[in-house]
Amino acid sequence: MSRAYNFSAGPATLPLEVLQQIQNDLVDYKGSGMSVMEMSHRGKDYPAIHAEAKATFKELCNLGDDYEVVFIQGGGSQQFAMIPMNFLGVGAQADYANEGTWSSKALKEAQIIAADRGATINIVADCAKDIPTRMPRDDEWKFSGNAAYAHICTNETISGAQLKKIPEVQCPLIADMSSDILGIERDFTKFDMFYAGAQKNLGPAGMAVVAIKKEFAARGEAKIPTMMKYSTHVDNDSLYNTPPTFAIYVFGEVMKWVKKMGKENLFALNDAKAAKIYDVIDASGFYKGTALPEFRSNMNVTFRIGSEELEKKFVDEAKHLGLSSLKGHRSVGGIRATIYNAFPMEGVDALVEFMKDFEKRNG
Numbered sequence: 001m002s003r004a005y006n007f008s009a010g011p012a013t014l015p016l017e018v019l020q021q022i023q024n025d026l027v028d029y030k031g032s033g034m035s036v037m038e039m040s041h042r043g044k045d046y047p048a049i050h051a052e053a054k055a056t057f058k059e060l061c062n063l064g065d066d067y068e069v070v071f072i073q074g075g076g077s078q079q080f081a082m083i084p085m086n087f088l089g090v091g092a093q094a095d096y097a098n099e100g101t102w103s104s105k106a107l108k109e110a111q112i113i114a115a116d117r118g119a120t121i122n123i124v125a126d127c128a129k130d131i132p133t134r135m136p137r138d139d140e141w142k143f144s145g146n147a148a149y150a151h152i153c154t155n156e157t158i159s160g161a162q163l164k165k166i167p168e169v170q171c172p173l174i175a176d177m178s179s180d181i182l183g184i185e186r187d188f189t190k191f192d193m194f195y196a197g198a199q200k201n202l203g204p205a206g207m208a209v210v211a212i213k214k215e216f217a218a219r220g221e222a223k224i225p226t227m228m229k230y231s232t233h234v235d236n237d238s239l240y241n242t243p244p245t246f247a248i249y250v251f252g253e254v255m256k257w258v259k260k261m262g263k264e265n266l267f268a269l270n271d272a273k274a275a276k277i278y279d280v281i282d283a284s285g286f287y288k289g290t291a292l293p294e295f296r297s298n299m300n301v302t303f304r305i306g307s308e309e310l311e312k313k314f315v316d317e318a319k320h321l322g323l324s325s326l327k328g329h330r331s332v333g334g335i336r337a338t339i340y341n342a343f344p345m346e347g348v349d350a351l352v353e354f355m356k357d358f359e360k361r362n363g
């Protein structure tokens with residue numbers, strides 16, 4: 001067996017022992033005579049898998065009974081649309097942070113709904129186009145105070161900028177945590193809703209994991225399609241229709257792994273992994289970090305090398321050594337090393353060695 005060190009930003013590397021466990025249980029899940037993929041979502045074995053996945057995640061996030069965790073297909077991007085559909089009423093106002101590619105996409109969906117409902121979108125901080133990339137500073141936030149909700153993104157996956165401190169707001173706070181959920185310490189109870197496309201730090205692609213206060217979900221607009229309503233998913237335990245059962249099962253296995261590893265240990269390990277790469281960047285005039293140091297992500301490390309030609313050479317040579325998917329997002333170019341929870345320290349060490357050697361030969 002030869003496993004690459006997979007630096008992909010999503011779908012991303014999963015813990016090897018989780019993959020092996022799944023492989024072991026694949027064709028006959030715990031004596032059921034079938035795989036999880038083949039089971040009825042209302043049958044004998046699946047409900048326990050569903051319940052355990054939710055419970056482990058809630059425990060890891062320290063969420064009480066006032067929150068519900070739901071699984072919704074359509075990834076992180078569908079959440080961008082569902083949020084304003086549910087919570088931006090006629091003539092209402094919502095606050096949006098514009099911090100980079102992903103928050104811009106969330107903002108765009110809100111503007112579509114706002115135009116239709118005579119609602120207003122207030123941009124509370126705008127640094128989406130700044131180079132070096134960054135997140136809003138504490139004194140830049142301009143929350144309106146009477147918004148139906150405020151939306152932020154905690155980690156901009158493409159630019160490699162991360163919000164280290166969550167701003168204080170007076171209205172319900174919603175966060176896109178797709179690329180750093182359970183990768184850094186957060187007080188999740190500050191949020192009325194937070195969500196993540198599962199394929200980054202939680203499991204396989206195929207759904208968004210959404211944690212939402214029950215009381216907040218109940219406040220959603222009534223006149224929207226059933227599947228677009230958070231209350232539908234909350235009231236039916238994500239079983240209004242057939243949920244992505246296999247993705248939920250793998251997510252549950254990954255959550256058990258996070259619990260076993262200890263999330264504090266993983267947070268510290270993530271910081272240590274990121275620091276090793278940033279240290280090489282800072283010690284060199286050859287590599288240039290693209291995010292402002294105070295906002296550097298511990299999940300997606302982004303940097304540039306002198307020319308696009310050198311960057312291509314870097315990516316190709318790295319690939320040859322089993323360091324896969326280091327090419328930056330197609331919209332920005334450069335290099336991106338994604339190192340979510342499941343990414344091993346040995347892979348970071350291999351990258352750091354390669355970076356030093358590549359600089360020697362090309363610097």
Ligand SMILES: *Cc1c(COP(=O)(O)O)cnc(C)c1O
Pocket residue numbers: 010074075076077078102153155156157176177178179197198200
């Ligand atoms: C990847 C990503 C998304 C979009 O996820 P999809 O599941 O592809 O729709 C949204 N927000 C952030 C921060 C992301 O990294």
